[in-house]
Amino acid sequence: MSTRIAGKAEVLTAIGLMSGTSMDGIDVALVRSDGEQVVERGAFLTIPYRPDFRRRLADALEAAKSIRERDERPDDLGNLERELTHLHVDAVETYLSRFGLTPDQVDLVGFHGQTVLHRPERGLTVQIGDGSLLAERIGIPVVYDMRANDMKAGGEGAPLAPAYHGALAKGLTCDWPVAFVNIGGISNITSVDADGQLTAFDTGPGNSLIDQWVEMKAGIPFDQGGAIASEGQVLRRLIDPYLEAAFFDVSSKRRSLDRNDFLPPDPDEAGLEDGSRSLARLTAEALLKSAQKLPEIPKTWIICGGGRSNRIIMDDLQDLVTPSSGSVLPAEDLDLDGDGMEAEAWAFLAIRSHLGLALSWPGTTGCRQPVTGGKIAKPSRKVEAG
Numbered sequence: 001m002s003t004r005i006a007g008k009a010e011v012l013t014a015i016g017l018m019s020g021t022s023m024d025g026i027d028v029a030l031v032r033s034d035g036e037q038v039v040e041r042g043a044f045l046t047i048p049y050r051p052d053f054r055r056r057l058a059d060a061l062e063a064a065k066s067i068r069e070r071d072e073r074p075d076d077l078g079n080l081e082r083e084l085t086h087l088h089v090d091a092v093e094t095y096l097s098r099f100g101l102t103p104d105q106v107d108l109v110g111f112h113g114q115t116v117l118h119r120p121e122r123g124l125t126v127q128i129g130d131g132s133l134l135a136e137r138i139g140i141p142v143v144y145d146m147r148a149n150d151m152k153a154g155g156e157g158a159p160l161a162p163a164y165h166g167a168l169a170k171g172l173t174c175d176w177p178v179a180f181v182n183i184g185g186i187s188n189i190t191s192v193d194a195d196g197q198l199t200a201f202d203t204g205p206g207n208s209l210i211d212q213w214v215e216m217k218a219g220i221p222f223d224q225g226g227a228i229a230s231e232g233q234v235l236r237r238l239i240d241p242y243l244e245a246a247f248f249d250v251s252s253k254r255r256s257l258d259r260n261d262f263l264p265p266d267p268d269e270a271g272l273e274d275g276s277r278s279l280a281r282l283t284a285e286a287l288l289k290s291a292q293k294l295p296e297i298p299k300t301w302i303i304c305g306g307g308r309s310n311r312i313i314m315d316d317l318q319d320l321v322t323p324s325s326g327s328v329l330p331a332e333d334l335d336l337d338g339d340g341m342e343a344e345a346w347a348f349l350a351i352r353s354h355l356g357l358a359l360s361w362p363g364t365t366g367c368r369q370p371v372t373g374g375k376i377a378k379p380s381r382k383v384e385a386g
């Protein structure tokens with residue numbers, strides 16, 4: 001519901017929907033903002049995908065490799081896109097009823113969709129999800145496809161959450177520069193200096209290699225708490241080759257990654273525990289190696305995303321950051337929501353898109369100049385409450 005306080009900018013209410021590279025489910029959050037300040041952060045809800053749907057998404061990444069034009073939907077991708085959109089309809093409806101909201105209390109929905117291919121070197125990024133169908137079904141305008149315009153402006157289309165990190169940083173009391181680190185399937189970092197200047201990029205594998213490793217070796221979806229890693233040893237022979245990838249060269253211009261840019265080791269290269277331990281170490285070392293590309297090493301490292309629940313990754317990060325007198329803090333230590341942040345970011349970006357404000361800058365995606373983005377789908381009718 002939009003409100004305007006005398007002399008102040010209009011404050012809009014948006015729901016953000018994020019389904020990230022871990023492909024574990026749909027995250028839903030709510031933000032009230034004028035596009036500059038975060039006025040309020042609402043509740044967070046995650047709706048896990050069923051295992052069979054997650055498997056179909058994994059297959060979709062294979063099918064998507066053949067895509068040359070971004071609206072191509074080879075194999076099962078068209079059906080999957082429709083089903084994914086319906087799951088997002090259900091997610092919005094569940095969120096509204098769980099928190100006692102009606103569609104007319106929400107101005108916008110920011111819809112990410114599922115990335116099935118990201119090839120910035122070819123100017124191609126593909127997220128499946130039908131914004132028009134979603135808007136029609138939920139009766140709320142939907143802002144979607146927020147990465148494409150950035151690519152047209154010479155950017156990599158990712159990461160886009162930095163716009164939100166910059167807004168959150170305005171409310172923090174901490175040592176500067178501050179870094180927002182998201183350890184999802186892929187990890188990314190946004191550094192914000194005391195003047196609000198943003199520098200951001202992906203930093204390497206997050207949990208995706210660990211997830212694939214424990215699935216392959218033990219048939220389980222993730223290493224809860226880092227319990228398996230805690231039983232293993234770091235094998236340098238396993239992780240050093242990853243760190244030699246051109247992506248980590250200080251001179252590399254690449255700032256974003258596709259989930260398949262890094263693949264897990266072969267199953268016979270290590271035991272379950274040593275592999276998990278080594279890949280957790282890789283996540284931390286890749287982060288620090290990439291952080292060398294920042295203008296200044298951050299003093300406060302705010303950790304978001306599922307990887308902050310892996311104690312081994314967190315301990316490794318603290319070890320690596322200590323020599324520069326930095327502190328590594330889970331987002332909750334600063335009263336932020338480490339699980340909801342990306343969904344909140346998509347709500348915030350929807351508001352900025354609607355207001356025609358920039359979603360990306362040369363320092364975040366590598367675009368030539370600050371650019372807005374996103375398309376809006378408006379429902380043809382209002383869906384009645386209840």
Ligand SMILES: Nc1ncnc2c1ncn2[C@@H]1O[C@H](COP(=O)(O)OP(=O)(O)OP(=O)(O)O)[C@@H](O)[C@H]1O
Pocket residue numbers: 019020021022023024182183184185186187206207208210211221222223224225226304305306307309310342
């Ligand atoms: N309790 C836990 N212990 C260890 N790891 C966990 C825990 N909970 C979640 N994770 C890890 O976090 C992952 C999910 O993280 P998250 O939801 O932040 O990723 P995502 O948003 O899908 O990815 P991205 O940010 O790359 O788009 C899981 O796949 C798992 O590996």
Ligand SMILES: CC(=O)N[C@H]1[C@@H]2OC[C@@H](O2)[C@@H](O)[C@@H]1O[C@H](C)C(=O)O
Pocket residue numbers: 020021115118125157158159160161162184185186187188202256257342
């Ligand atoms: C193309 C794509 O979906 N990229 C994701 C992915 O997941 C993490 C990292 O790689 C980041 O660049 C991005 O997502 C976040 C939300 C972003 O755009 O900020």
